[in-house]
Ligand SMILES: [Zn+2]
């Protein structure tokens with residue numbers, strides 16, 4: 001089969017021909033129809049995360065071995081299945097839950113395999129979606145997408161699931177009754193707006209530096225949008241809320257600036273959910289955290305149960321998919337470049353010949 005392989009960090013993905021895997025037991029082989037490209041793919045391509053003070057978290061020290069086939073937002077058609085596969089048939093179009101754990105660690109034992117200590121994530125530790133086919137370790141990680149469009153559905157495996165899990169970390173009584181603030185209107189931000197609508201939220205205020213992305217957020221249904229680089233941003237946010245601070249903020253960017261502003265607009269008994277990993281350090285006035293009983297929580301992708309809940313909403317057409325910028329599979333390096341340089345509105349998705 002054809003694949004695009006990362007052989008060396010910071011170099012273009014290389015087209016290669018490798019053996020197509022054969023499934024056995026609970027395994028399933030999908031012919032890929034659509035593969036989303038995620039910001040994490042850019043981090044993996046670069047080979048590190050910025051953790052502040054010029055320090056880097058090197059992926060090679062975290063068990064990530066090259067060569068690797070990236071890509072973790074996958075929709076494909078079942079072409080072969082092992083003898084223990086039930087419920088699914090050849091020809092079904094399925095979305096893949098890629099955050100597969102070891103099955104034995106503390107996180108896996110409490111159904112939080114997305115925090116596994118020895119993960120088998122597709123597109124990170126195991127071959128992912130930048131290929132013609134993908135081998136999924138068990139049918140349990142597949143959901144039939146019925147009549148949904150594979151190209152607009154792939155985003156739910158990471159972007160959609162990540163935002164859904166972040167939203168679920170906020171009390172329902174907050175987001176259904178009061179506006180919440182979201183930093184970032186890339187693919188995740190737009191998806192968050194749409195999911196919050198499906199969950200009957202009061203509404204979302206979006207902070208974003210890029211004007212075209214702010215427009216996209218308004219079009220997706222944000223109550224209002226604000227420029228991240230506006231020097232009066234904090235006062236404008238409070239002005240919108242009649243001078244009040246906010247009970248919940250989701251930071252989808254996660255850098256020095258957004259973490260500082262997020263904190264400054266938090267009210268008593270509020271929740272800050274940090275999702276973005278653009279890096280750096282934050283300097284919060286520590287005394288205010290206990291004084292205001294602020295809850296700061298991180299969120300990384302989502303668990304399998306959350307994926308089932310989210311896909312139930314998707315299949316019932318409760319969520320408007322985030323706009324997609326589609327690229328033919330062979331334009332993968334161009335798509336990665338566009339995403340890295342901020343030139344994608346919505347989600348970048350690779351589309352395969354049918
Ligand atoms: Zn991702």
Ligand SMILES: [Zn+2]
Nearest residue numbers: 102105108116
């Ligand atoms: Zn585990």
